[in-house]
Amino acid sequence: MKKYVIALDAGTTSNRAVVFDKDLNIRGISQQEFQQYYPKPGWVEHDAVEIWQTQLKVLKDVFAENGISRNDVAAIGITNQRETTVIWDRSTGKPISNAIVWQDRRTAEFCEQLKRAGHGNKIREKTGLVIDAYFSGTKIKWILDHVEGARERAERGELAFGTVETWLVWNLTKGKLHITDVSNASRTMLFDINALEWDDELLDLMRIPRNLLPEAVHSSDVYGVVAGDILPGNIPISGMTGDQQASLFGQLCFEKGMVKNTYGTGCFVMMNTGDKPELSSEKLISTIGWKIGSSIQYAAEGSIFIGGALVQWLRDNLGLVDTAPEVETLARQVEDNGGVVVVPAFAGLGAPHWDQFARGTIFGITRATLPAHIARATLEAIALQVKDAIDAMVEASGAEIKHLKVDGGASVNDLLMQIQADLLRSNVVRPQITETTALGAALLAGLAVNFWKDYGDIESRWHIDKTFTPQNSDVNDLLRYWEKAMERTKNWIDN
Numbered sequence: 001m002k003k004y005v006i007a008l009d010a011g012t013t014s015n016r017a018v019v020f021d022k023d024l025n026i027r028g029i030s031q032q033e034f035q036q037y038y039p040k041p042g043w044v045e046h047d048a049v050e051i052w053q054t055q056l057k058v059l060k061d062v063f064a065e066n067g068i069s070r071n072d073v074a075a076i077g078i079t080n081q082r083e084t085t086v087i088w089d090r091s092t093g094k095p096i097s098n099a100i101v102w103q104d105r106r107t108a109e110f111c112e113q114l115k116r117a118g119h120g121n122k123i124r125e126k127t128g129l130v131i132d133a134y135f136s137g138t139k140i141k142w143i144l145d146h147v148e149g150a151r152e153r154a155e156r157g158e159l160a161f162g163t164v165e166t167w168l169v170w171n172l173t174k175g176k177l178h179i180t181d182v183s184n185a186s187r188t189m190l191f192d193i194n195a196l197e198w199d200d201e202l203l204d205l206m207r208i209p210r211n212l213l214p215e216a217v218h219s220s221d222v223y224g225v226v227a228g229d230i231l232p233g234n235i236p237i238s239g240m241t242g243d244q245q246a247s248l249f250g251q252l253c254f255e256k257g258m259v260k261n262t263y264g265t266g267c268f269v270m271m272n273t274g275d276k277p278e279l280s281s282e283k284l285i286s287t288i289g290w291k292i293g294s295s296i297q298y299a300a301e302g303s304i305f306i307g308g309a310l311v312q313w314l315r316d317n318l319g320l321v322d323t324a325p326e327v328e329t330l331a332r333q334v335e336d337n338g339g340v341v342v343v344p345a346f347a348g349l350g351a352p353h354w355d356q357f358a359r360g361t362i363f364g365i366t367r368a369t370l371p372a373h374i375a376r377a378t379l380e381a382i383a384l385q386v387k388d389a390i391d392a393m394v395e396a397s398g399a400e401i402k403h404l405k406v407d408g409g410a411s412v413n414d415l416l417m418q419i420q421a422d423l424l425r426s427n428v429v430r431p432q433i434t435e436t437t438a439l440g441a442a443l444l445a446g447l448a449v450n451f452w453k454d455y456g457d458i459e460s461r462w463h464i465d466k467t468f469t470p471q472n473s474d475v476n477d478l479l480r481y482w483e484k485a486m487e488r489t490k491n492w493i494d495n
Helices: 048-064 108-116 118-127 138-147 148-155 164-172 201-206 244-249 307-317 328-333 371-397 414-425 435-448 455-459 476-489
Strands: 006-008 014-021 026-033 071-081 086-089 159-162 180-181 215-217 220-225 236-242 257-264 267-274 285-292 295-303 341-344 362-363 405-409 427-433 464-469
Touching: 006 048, 006 164, 006 435, 014 048, 014 295, 014 435, 026 048, 026 476, 048 164, 071 164, 071 244, 071 435, 086 138, 086 148, 086 215, 108 118, 108 138, 118 414, 138 148, 138 201, 148 159, 159 164, 164 236, 180 236, 220 435, 236 244, 236 427, 236 435, 244 257, 244 267, 244 285, 244 435, 257 371, 257 435, 267 285, 267 362, 267 371, 285 435, 295 371, 307 328, 307 371, 328 371, 328 414, 341 371, 362 476, 371 414, 371 476, 405 414, 414 427, 414 464
Parallel strands: 006 071, 071 236, 180 215, 257 405, 405 427
Antiparallel strands: 006 014, 014 026, 086 159, 220 236, 257 267, 267 295, 285 295, 341 362, 427 464
């Protein structure tokens, strides 16, 4: 009898391996951070080899540290930072450049060219996405244009593209599998989410050879096994999905209209929209949630580029705290923000504003401003961005949000969750397992090998930790100054 499913959670700043038992308990976890590179303002890169090495290390560590046998593991599922782009040599397996991270803005001007040329509606209708440097397609084009010989080699079929899950599966199987799931494919700006295939017209527009791309597969299926010289035991790889889709699944948002937000490096609000994509609002994007067998679920998403990363900035750049949890303690030292408003547009603004040229600002500083005021305004900024995205969803769908399910690292911050409930004027529900991104990947992998029988089997094992109810209804001034600050932040960088 198999005892566990392992999720590989390949995040933006660290890689983790998380072991779940059948009752959804975490039985082991290993994590390692990796280097962030900022070669120019607005550029963000990773070393793809380091991503693979750290992911492999935590996978092996989680076995060794928890006394888990290879024979105990039913399957491995993978979830990943999504739009981050890797291109590598098929014969050597070596990347031809650093990976370009989803936060990177170097292709913003090319995106503006696409908009001016009138391609916005076509791309939106096919992919569900707005034209933005966030997505993978323009990153692929940039690498092919700027790495010597890359385009010619790609046209000859010598190179392979993948987002991080594709890169990890390639390495775990020693190059036997070059695949992505449909949820990750839907984040490239190259994939038709209606036809469920790569779109030749969009590939031509970006000048990207089709043979560079991975095969798009289901989110829950047995794709293959881990190579024996990496991990003995023929452990199946049987689940793949982008991190936010994994979180939606891990929050059990199986039905149309259910909403979750993940407080990670960014914040990602996602609503299950059923078996059809909804394109009713230009402020949001439509994306594939998951595909299991013949069943497909779509989602509306509000992508917020800077969420928990704002707390990291207070810690690492400003030195206001030594650890991230200390932000809550510091913020509780004051009753309000003292007039301070923080707009964390470090990489532009995502949903619902979509301004590539906005930049971060702090408004309202006086001689009376304390570090605690900035800390509190930081938590408010995260919650206010989430409210903006949810307001756009409510407007687009016409549905009222009864409650918001939350997860991710910053969701353990009780003050932030209370601020969120106050702003939304609705309940905020935190599950016992806040590692729902990893859980979603594990569930998809486990369903494929019958570790869990069905949705009902999963739902019976999922439990709430805490529900935050609205307490402070006096938020009008906060909302008014937030809106004022947002307008002054936009279009800061000259186009």
